[in-house]
Amino acid sequence: MENIALETHNLTVSYNRKPVLWNVDFKLPAGQIIGIIGPNGSGKTTLLKSIMGLTPLSSGYVEIFGQQLNEVRSRISYVPQKESVDWDFPASVMDVVLMGRYSPKNLFKRISKKDKDIAAEALEKVNLLEFSNRQISQLSGGQQQRVFIARSLTQNADLFIMDEPFVGVDAATEQAILKLMQEMKEKGKTVIVVHHDLQTAKDYFDWIVLLNTRLVASGPKADIFNEELLQEAYGGKLNVLSKVGELVRQNDFPIREKQRK
Amino acid sequence: MTAFWIILTGSLVAICCSLLGSYLILRRMAMVGDAISHAVLPGIVLAFLFSGSRETLPMLIGAACLGVFTTVIIELFHQKARLQSDAAIGITFTWLFAIGIILISFFADNIDLDQDCVLYGEIAMVPLDMIVSATGWQFGPRPVWILGFTLLLIITFISIGYKGLFITTFNPEYAKAIGISTVFWHYSLMSAVSLTTVVSFESVGAILVVAFLIVPPATAYLIVDDLKKMLILSSIFGLLSAISGYYLAYLINGSIAGAMATMTGVFFTIVFIFQKIRTKNATQVPNF
Ligand SMILES: Nc1ncnc2c1ncn2[C@@H]1O[C@H](COP(=O)(O)OP(=O)(O)OP(=O)(O)O)[C@@H](O)[C@H]1O
Numbered sequence: 001m002e003n004i005a006l007e008t009h010n011l012t013v014s015y016n017r018k019p020v021l022w023n024v025d026f027k028l029p030a031g032q033i034i035g036i037i038g039p040n041g042s043g044k045t046t047l048l049k050s051i052m053g054l055t056p057l058s059s060g061y062v063e064i065f066g067q068q069l070n071e072v073r074s075r076i077s078y079v080p081q082k083e084s085v086d087w088d089f090p091a092s093v094m095d096v097v098l099m100g101r102y103s104p105k106n107l108f109k110r111i112s113k114k115d116k117d118i119a120a121e122a123l124e125k126v127n128l129l130e131f132s133n134r135q136i137s138q139l140s141g142g143q144q145q146r147v148f149i150a151r152s153l154t155q156n157a158d159l160f161i162m163d164e165p166f167v168g169v170d171a172a173t174e175q176a177i178l179k180l181m182q183e184m185k186e187k188g189k190t191v192i193v194v195h196h197d198l199q200t201a202k203d204y205f206d207w208i209v210l211l212n213t214r215l216v217a218s219g220p221k222a223d224i225f226n227e228e229l230l231q232e233a234y235g236g237k238l239n240v241l242s243k244v245g246e247l248v249r250q251n252d253f254p255i256r257e258k259q260r261k
Numbered sequence: 262m263t264a265f266w267i268i269l270t271g272s273l274v275a276i277c278c279s280l281l282g283s284y285l286i287l288r289r290m291a292m293v294g295d296a297i298s299h300a301v302l303p304g305i306v307l308a309f310l311f312s313g314s315r316e317t318l319p320m321l322i323g324a325a326c327l328g329v330f331t332t333v334i335i336e337l338f339h340q341k342a343r344l345q346s347d348a349a350i351g352i353t354f355t356w357l358f359a360i361g362i363i364l365i366s367f368f369a370d371n372i373d374l375d376q377d378c379v380l381y382g383e384i385a386m387v388p389l390d391m392i393v394s395a396t397g398w399q400f401g402p403r404p405v406w407i408l409g410f411t412l413l414l415i416i417t418f419i420s421i422g423y424k425g426l427f428i429t430t431f432n433p434e435y436a437k438a439i440g441i442s443t444v445f446w447h448y449s450l451m452s453a454v455s456l457t458t459v460v461s462f463e464s465v466g467a468i469l470v471v472a473f474l475i476v477p478p479a480t481a482y483l484i485v486d487d488l489k490k491m492l493i494l495s496s497i498f499g500l501l502s503a504i505s506g507y508y509l510a511y512l513i514n515g516s517i518a519g520a521m522a523t524m525t526g527v528f529f530t531i532v533f534i535f536q537k538i539r540t541k542n543a544t545q546v547p548n549f
């Protein structure tokens with residue numbers, strides 16, 4: 001791998017002495033769309049939080065673009081799980097998107113006209129410009145998700161880290177978000193996405209990380225989608241397993257890949 | 262003139278508290294405001310004890326530090342002892358408040374504070390505490406100056422720190438991710454609440470401070486869709502409660518602080534009912 005966007009080295013994180021991530025060690029390539037996949041409670045959100053320095057690490061370290069987090073913070077955009085904020089907050093769509101322009105350096109300065117233009121442009125991209133002045137509580141779940149994406153677009157980052165951006169959005173929005181990710185990729189950006197739908201994962205991502213407290217596998221998607229690894233990640237859950245079998249049996253993604261191009 | 266000074270004092274406390282209370286409500290920390298306003302009592306008693314009846318600046322700041330310390334203890338109990346946060350709050354402030362009460366009764370001879378004053382304040386006494394120059398010129402009551410200065414401080418804090426308070430209130434995790442210290446903003450806000458509580462205490466007492474910290478912001482929260490509007494509107498509700506509370510007390514010849522606190526509740530109820538009627542009417546219109 002030539003260009004490494006992110007590396008975790010023997011990462012272990014515990015809550016109340018119970019390990020949630022155990023010795024997770026991987027390298028992710030730059031300029032790709034990467035899916036982090038695993039069952040509920042497998043530590044996906046915790047992994048993103050430890051990458052962003054929001055959770056204390058029991059051991060190990062994280063390197064982003066070969067550097068410490070603090071040195072590259074301004075190049076990273078973090079999109080938390082939508083449920084992590086109070087959407088009844090008295091703020092407009094514009095207020096939230098403008099937050100993407102905040103930084104420790106300009107925190108005491110006023111919001112500039114340029115910031116507002118950038119925010120409007122981002123809202124345009126997610127098709128929410130007409131909602132700029134609306135209170136965020138008056139949006140649908142999918143629109144709220146797009147507000148978060150718009151905020152992240154204004155950050156002009158090189159690495160995007162998104163927690164479940166596809167949850168609770170309709171098919172059209174899902175496609176729109178995916179298209180934005182592909183545009184980012186074309187511009188050489190790296191997009192890391194937590195996702196839990198196996199069906200779509202193989203279509204959406206170039207690279208897949210399978211996680212279940214331990215790292216199950218990390219690699220180009222063609223290497224990851226085999227029954228053995230998926231069983232290991234989702235171990236024992238029968239209804240999931242039957243789906244997995246189906247997915248692997250179809251085993252058509254390299255062909256589909258060619259068709260699309 | 263007496264009425265004017267009393268209303269002005271009440272209004273200054275009301276606006277200080279309403280502004281800070283708006284952030285407490287949005288951070289789901291209303292009870293922390295309650296806790297601070299009680300827990301500073303031992304600090305205030307000690308301040309009185311050391312400095313005679315007139316509080317001095319270092320003493321005020323000392324007492325305010327106790328308020329901040331309270332929030333540290335609450336966090337500690339919550340995080341390290343894994344106590345629910347409401348239980349942690351309950352333990353901390355009742356305990357400190359009780360110590361304050363014991364201190365008052367113990368030193369009753371040395372200080373002119375009593376338990377009643379602690380709860381209800383002595384706002385009616387404010388006009389007696391005039392600052393008089395050597396030439397006999399009256400500059401207005403001392404509490405009015407102190408509260409006026411505090412309000413100025415708070416307005417400066419909120420306008421300079423608007424973005425910082427906003428982002429760490431709405432989405433602390435995101436704030437941390439872009440390198441903004443949530444701890445700094447948390448303790449700045451807690452310091453402001455403590456300071457306000459301490460300087461308001463003597464004139465209006467603990468109950469009115471709590472009422473002004475929580476009720477006007479909660480009233481504004483019912484109707485606003487924007488943080489700036491919430492700050493302005495809760496100040497207005499606080500102000501109206503102080504003014505109408507004074508006249509209510511005058512009318513029924515009762516406690517002024519009690520009447521002001523009552524009025525905050527009256528405004529809340531009016532707005533609540535008004536809001537219910539409005540949403541009901543809105544949903545009756547068929548919406549195709
Ligand atoms: N703050 C916390 N305190 C204690 N335990 C936690 C905390 N946050 C998460 N956990 C535990 O850590 C484990 C991993 O949680 P995490 O949120 O990372 O999972 P996830 O893979 O994101 O799950 P989901 O698909 O449901 O979002 C879970 O068992 C959870 O109960």
Ligand SMILES: [Mg+2]
Nearest residue numbers: 044045046081
């Ligand atoms: Mg999660």
